[in-house]
Amino acid sequence: MKYWSQFFIPTLKESPADAEIASHKLLVRAGLVRKLGGGLYTYMPFGLRALQKITQMCREEMDNAGAIELWMPHVHPAELWEQGPRWAAAREIMFRTDNAGAGKGRSKEPEFVLGPTHEEIITPLVKAEITSYRDLPKNFYQIATKFRNEIRPRYGLMRAREFVMMDSYSFDTTDDNAVTSYFKMKEAYEKFFKRVGVLSIAVEADTGVMGGSFSHEFMVPAEIGDDDIIYCEESGYAANREKASSGIVPKDLVDAAPVGAIEEFATPGVVTIAALEAAPYSVPGDKQFKTLVFIGDGKPFLVILRGSDELEEAKLGSLGFTLFRQATAEEIEPVLGAKPGSLGAVKGTIKDPSALAGVFADHAIRLVGNGTTGANKDGFHVRNVNVTRDLAITKFGDFRRVAAGEPCPKSGHPLKSRRGIEVGHIFKLGTKYSEKFGAVYTDDQKQSHSMVMGCYGIGISRTMQAVIEQSHDADGIIWPWNVAPFHVLICVLDPQLPEAADLAKKLGAAAEKAGADVLIDDRAERPGVKFKDADLIGIPLRITIGGKGLKEGIIEMKWRHQKEVVKVPLTEAESRITAGVTEAAAKA
RNA sequence: CGGGGUGUAGCUUAGUCUGGUAGAGCGCCUGGUUUGGGACCAGGAGGUCGAGAGUUCGAAUCUCUCCGCCCCGACCA
Secondary structure, three states: OEEOOOOOOOOOOOOOOOOOOHHHHHHHHOOOEEEEEOOEEEEOHHHHHHHHHHHHHHHHHHHHOOOEEOOOOOEEEHHHHHHOOOHHHHHHHOOEEOOOOOOOOOOOOOOEEEOOOOHHHHHHHHHHHOOEHHHOOEEEEEEEEEEOOOOOOEOOOOEOOEEEEEEEEEEEOOHHHHHHHHHHHHHHHHHHHHHHOOOOEEEEOOOHHHOOOEEEEEEEEOOOOOEEEEEOOOOOOEEEOOOOOOOOOOOOOOOOOOOOOOEEEEOOOOOOHHHHHOOOOOOOHHHEEEEEEEEEOOEEEEEEEEOOOOEOHHHHHHHOOOOEEEOOHHHHHHHHOOOOOOOOOEOOOOOOHHHOOOEEEEHHHHHOOOEEEEOOOOOEEEEEEOHHHHEOOOEEEOOEOOOOOOEOOOOOOEOEEEEEEEEEEEEEEEOHHHHHHOOEEEOOOOOEEEOEEEEEEEEHHHHHHHHHHHOEEOOEEOOOHHHOOOOEEEEEOOOOOHHHHHHHHHHHHHHHHOOOOEEEEOOOOOHHHHHHHHHHHOOOEEEEEOHHHHHHOEEEEEEOOOOOEEEEEHHHHHHHHHHHHHHHHHHO
């Protein structure tokens, strides 16, 4: 039982100028956090209570799923990262120090990084400690502060430079077992988010810089989310837009028959899809081929899409390049023979085909048939281009961005889209890290194999804010029971009256006995201030004790998520509160 | 990193264009009146106007440099 006057909840009437979204404003107004700098926040006593409840539930669900908690350093020798498979990509977001050894008599100054995640730490550890199949599987986790030098911190705790994350790493003997471990985690995550009281949906996701074979993200639907979720209510299909595919290309597609030979024609000044769609050319976007040039690990490669489609750049990750980027006009011309706007992939028109690392085509271009594309000659295009006859495709793949309204790949119903906040992510990694670091085990046939890994993360601090984003109204936060910093708020309107103070203490003790965390507002404030603050900080159950009510022989009960104020006779107060607490806890 | 914006008291801000003693609301302190949805009256404290340089008799205001913060894009839990 805490007394407000002894505790510390600095509430604000006005929103801070730098807060844009509801949850960020409320975090600050309700006294949960204070900002130190961009993406850096102090968890105030009141906010820390919510964070710790989330942490504890996460710990319990991980333990229940058989994972084992440990604690790893957050200062890492950069060497380890250099040995790992993603130094080039990851160093961008890491806080680094290269003068940690300065003035200490070392000839070479070691470089250190602050850990953004721990694959590079856990894998060498497991390599050293586990060598036998008898010790597998294992899943290690920690709940700790992570550091990422975000290019743009945003929305309070949503994207911070320093944040609390649960990260977990599984090690298995075989691919099948790794899949089992993966789905055990998926189940643990679902239980966790349910306990937190936040609606989250698992969607298929891109593996990004993490690498690995498949992956799910846990998304909290919210308008302000950074991600697009593509989903289908009929089939249950749901995926991050970066990963989503659609059924726009029929499985039994037969390519259109060529209507004639390729024919070059002059298109002076035409360098966009739209310009070719216009008169006098009038070639619809979906009858054009769009040719994009990228540089992958130093070599150019082509991506071909329908003119009407957009590239989903994340999907190029499946091509296996460590680093890739768009090519510049200067890099393009010597290889293709023309500037952007007149590019194509028709056999024989590419100036230097041997320079290319590959020509990758989206499946949907097979819908084109007798299409038009650049001639690799400035100011010229070619028509009657057909995929199998005229293009030298290295590999087909899914590279286009899916739009809402396209058919679901499973049911064929129109796909929908909505925004979401990513609060958790699970990856089946495979052997990418274990091979690199030599994490092998010996099986019962004395054979040596790389361990099969998975890695899993939950943004604990981000989840706290996602809860607020999903559960608030115009007056303030509406905490779900299990994450509420306190469950019961006893507003004592006349704290100077001994009978009111005594009753608050007695009812608080009863609520505590029933399992609730209790806060008593004993401040010498006017009732209006107390009610406004009560709504703002969002404690689920409010009990009001006032001099007026005491004379009538009643107190009041009000749930934050309901409008009604219920008058309760003093004689029933204790039992009604106990019953309310018990019921709310059972439902949560 | 590219584009846009912004910086004045603990918080929200006016004043900047057109240079001339730095203002308000909230919050805070003192006294009084109030007392069931952010009360009222009287008094008070609190500012190197983000930092530095320059122009000027005089700079919050004009110029330059730097820094912080916010928004849009790429990245992420």
